[in-house]
Amino acid sequence: MPTPKRTTVYDVAREAGVAASTVSRAFSNPRRVNGATRRHVLEIAERLGYHPNPLATALQSGHTATVAMLVPDIANPHFFGPIRGAERRATAADITFMLGFTEESADTERDKIERLARSVDGFVLASSRMPEATTAELAREHNLVLIDRQVEGLPSVVVDNAAGSRQIVDHLASLGHRSLVYLSGPHISWLAGERWRALSAGAEERGMTATRLGPFPPQVAGGGAAADAALVSGATAVVAHNDLLAIGILRRLAERGVSVPEQISVVGYDDIFGADFCVPALTTLAGPQEESGRAAVEILLTKGSTRPSDDGPRRVVLPSHLVIRDSTGPAPE
Known part of the structure; x- marks a missing residue:
């Protein structure tokens, strides 16, 4: 036929x-x-x-009908949701979706933007590692939307880590913990700073002691050194920069015969795939990660970064919620 x-x-x-x-x-x-x-x-x-x-x-x-998304670590399950949401929104709009990773390097990120600029209509930058000044400079020439990062004057999509971090503090305080240690990610991470500010402010309100240690690689491999540092601090609760680091901490504590949560409680961020599979299952802060990718591409499609409204560029803040599992429990007496 x-x-x-x-x-x-x-x-x-x-x-x-x-x-x-x-x-x-x-x-x-x-x-x-x-x-x-x-x-x-x-x-x-x-x-x-x-x-x-x-x-x-x-x-x-004069348009390429293509958008690109750059992530610092393509192996981190945290980015699976934003990638999926961005790709689905791009497909619905009948435009091509490109994905690249920057290996946690600000220089690599900038280089990729400059090399791809003529091939795409805009960029979604997830957890960008570039300094604010560099990001603002590039935004004057290119259509950029940020995920998990805020820069003055630029459109962005973030999960509400401030309110979520307060939920973590309230949860630990309700269990009788009087001290916590935040095991931080990279110093160049905007999220690391935001999470620490919210945790320390919440701890002060609750009369708790909060300490920041690090930076540690935001990967399972960074958990060994992070766990040892947490034990030296004497804190009864550990809040890790992300779930990968938290899983590495749980492994190291198990190797050292430290019982979780009987001797120390552990909390992560992101609620990645597998957070409920580890032993014990991880208490973590969750958010609509797929929605963050969808919203970022939506802003690009409406030219949110180059034609801001009277109220300035669009800033989308998505709700977060604490998922309580087995890695947190009452503070040891």
Whole structure:
């Protein structure tokens, strides 16, 4: 059976009684086409089942119909949700989605942006490691949206770590803990600073002692040194920068014969896949990570970073909630 012939721009033009260039402009540059003519062309195109070639439309409009997302560690399960949300929103908009990782390097991140700039319409930067000044400089030339990071004047999507960190403190205080230690991620991490500020402020309000140690690599491999440092601190509760680090801490404590949560409680951030599989299952702060990726691409599609509203660039703050599992318990007497 022969394959049905694909409807072309010339078929639509012939049926609508206009030039093929008018049909192309009706899709790629509608402002240059009379409103009535455009509606007529679109009606004919829909009836004939015509869909413009995305590449051809991109060439004519000056846009690439492509967005890129950069993450610092592609192996970190925390980024699976934002990647999935961003890719699904891009697919729904019929645009191409690219993914790259920067190996926790600000220089690599900047280099990738500059090399890809001519190939994409915008970037989603997840947990960007670049200094604020560098990020602001690049934003003047490129369409950027940040995830898990805020920079003055730029659009961003974050999970509410401030309120979530207060939930962690309240949970530990309710269990009788009077001291906690925050095992921090990289100093260049915006999240590390935000989480510490919220934890220390919450601890002060509750009359608890809070100490920050680190930085530690935000990976399972960083858990050994982090756990040893936590034991030396004498704190009865540990809050890790992320779940990977927390899982590494649990492993090290088990190796040293330290019982969790009977002797020390452990809390993480992100609620990654596997946080409930470790032993004991990890108490952690969760948020709608997939929604963060979707929202970031939505901002790019609406040109949120280059055409801010009267209230400034869009800043989306998503709710967080504490997932209580077996790694936290009453403070030891």
